Amino acid sequence: MHRRKLLQWGLGALGTSVLPFAAARADDDIIGAILEGKVPTAPVVPAPPVGLRPTPVETFASKPLVEPRWVKLRNIHTDEKLEAVYWENGAYVPDAVTALNHVLRDYRNDEVHPINPGLYDILGKIAEKTQTKAHFQVISGYRSPATNKLLTERSGEVAKHSLHMEGKAMDIFLEDVALEEIRAEALGLELGGVGYYPKSKFVHVDVGPVRKWSGT
Known part of the structure; x- marks a missing residue:
């Protein structure tokens, strides 16, 4: 598949309309890397220090149901x-x-x-x-x-x-x-x-x- 067609398919799947020229150029670079077998890696985000980690959200499903x-x-x-x-x-x-x-x-x-x-x-x-x-x-x-x-x-x-x-x-x-x-x-x-x-x-x-x- 041509690089431009792959980009258009991806934009259609996301329901996105026209992107600014700079954003489209960046997408071209990413898609090109994929086609050449070079998958870009996501930047590593350091974990928060111990004691500052966010408290997990307690959900209803995590609570045991106690029957009468x-x-x-x-x-x-x-x-x-x-x-x-x-x-x-x-x-x-x-x-x-x-x-x-x-x-x-x-x-x-x-x-x-x-x-x-x-x-x-x-x-x-x-x-x-x-x-x-x-x-x-x-x-x-x-x-x-x-x-x-x-x-x-x-x-x-x-x-x-x-x-x-x-x-x-x-x-x-x-x-x-x-x-x-x-x-x-x-x-x-x-x-x-x-x-x-x-x-x-x-x-x-x-x-x-x-x-x-x-x-x-």
Whole structure:
């Protein structure tokens, strides 16, 4: 291709009209160098000194998307159900936590106590791993000291200083997931204690030290 035709093709591709004579002459020199196999190199621009480099522009795509955390549970003694977003925008949702405290109260005397939100994180992870569609059935959430004393007198398997009295434990099961699977997933999390009660048909989870045991 003739040098002048190559220049005209390049100008047309860029949508440029007529250039001043000096600019056209410069383009002729560049194109000539290309045709002769001499590719001009770009001038080297020194990098800014360390500490003066421009800060990268933070884009939306660079930020991890944090999904809200849900929990679905039912108190089997009162038949109260609650499905709530308990964690959103990097914090626990006060209204949801308050409502959950009420559902998980000691049903024998209606005493309400703050439940450790870490338990909802445990339930949420179990729900995610088991792909359950059901509510967690809660046999025991908070226990008042009076209730715990009553239960210890009835059964040797109830701890006198149970974490239920501190709102740090739940006894649960799921209607669409085998008890053994719930136990296995809870153990895999290593977020607290896990008790397995196959005859009583529930799994105990708590936010205390990591440990495991079996009961009846």
